[in-house]
Amino acid sequence: MPTTAYVLEPNPAERTWIRAALGGCVDTVTFLEDCTAPLACGPVAGEAVFIAAAEPDDARTLKLVQDLRSRGASLPVIVLGPHSAFRAAVGVARLDATDFLERPATERQLRAAVGRALASFQRRHG
Amino acid sequence: MAEPTVFIVDDDEAFRDSVNELVSSVGLATETFSSALEFVESFDAMRSGCLVLDVRMARMSGIALQARLKAMNAQIPIVFISGHGDIAMAVSAIKDGATDFVQKPYREQQLLDAINEALRRDAASRAAPHPDDALRELDAGLTVREREVLELVLKGLPSKVIARQLAISHRTVEQHRSRLLEKFEVGSVAELMHLVFDRRAR
Numbered sequence: 001m002p003t004t005a006y007v008l009e010p011n012p013a014e015r016t017w018i019r020a021a022l023g024g025c026v027d028t029v030t031f032l033e034d035c036t037a038p039l040a041c042g043p044v045a046g047e048a049v050f051i052a053a054a055e056p057d058d059a060r061t062l063k064l065v066q067d068l069r070s071r072g073a074s075l076p077v078i079v080l081g082p083h084s085a086f087r088a089a090v091g092v093a094r095l096d097a098t099d100f101l102e103r104p105a106t107e108r109q110l111r112a113a114v115g116r117a118l119a120s121f122q123r124r125h126g
Numbered sequence: 127m128a129e130p131t132v133f134i135v136d137d138d139e140a141f142r143d144s145v146n147e148l149v150s151s152v153g154l155a156t157e158t159f160s161s162a163l164e165f166v167e168s169f170d171a172m173r174s175g176c177l178v179l180d181v182r183m184a185r186m187s188g189i190a191l192q193a194r195l196k197a198m199n200a201q202i203p204i205v206f207i208s209g210h211g212d213i214a215m216a217v218s219a220i221k222d223g224a225t226d227f228v229q230k231p232y233r234e235q236q237l238l239d240a241i242n243e244a245l246r247r248d249a250a251s252r253a254a255p256h257p258d259d260a261l262r263e264l265d266a267g268l269t270v271r272e273r274e275v276l277e278l279v280l281k282g283l284p285s286k287v288i289a290r291q292l293a294i295s296h297r298t299v300e301q302h303r304s305r306l307l308e309k310f311e312v313g314s315v316a317e318l319m320h321l322v323f324d325r326r327a328r
Contacts, residue, residue: 093220
């Protein structure tokens, strides 16, 4: 089954790092242009995970994930954020199928988190 | 329902006292413990409330206590406090069921809000239908004294000791024991213990 990572990360250098980290881990990496895009993703084919860089105002990132869940999207979510986003991390952790990686994260940590997320997607969707 | 209690566990006496003072100042009942082991030894699942727990403690850490309570199938909501918590630890603690993870330094209202949310969750879970409705109904059918005797019987105490602890006669204790066996429809104290521990462990 094809695997896709949808990534919300505006920083070009970070996009390069994420693409390199996910090479061989997922089939497709799709970069989204704004935070409304994940909500418009619609049903996804195959297994998928959503990776979001925590906004400077990390309340927006938490709200984005909460909105996804409230609309019934069960896509696993990984949030990448700084230590200062501690409260957002706690809020994200309370939601189902989520993870929070503190930056700077290693490629290994990101790949491990994506692996866990895709495994949980497979468990829920058969 | 009895007033909920905020159980505060921290091996730092000064910090434990400051949290106790803060929580008491808003009218909440508190009990303090200087170690995780001390809390475990006195833990009573029947008491409503929540746990405010430091992460780093000697001998048994807050995270280890959370795991121990989970193994006991204890439902008490936990608010962690830490000056050393990293995000991975906080995320893991929340995923394992903690209500909140408060990082020092914190605003007092932040901690109070976390505690109030934990108490709300505890009250909601106690009001919700329990998977073991039969046992809960039976427990609800006990008098206060019968419940007291039951808890001491479950600790394996003989009637003589129970009588002394509750300041009642040996004969009265024996009468309560008989009534407990009738209400739980078991033939012996051993069966009673097996029934209650088995149900509580689920």
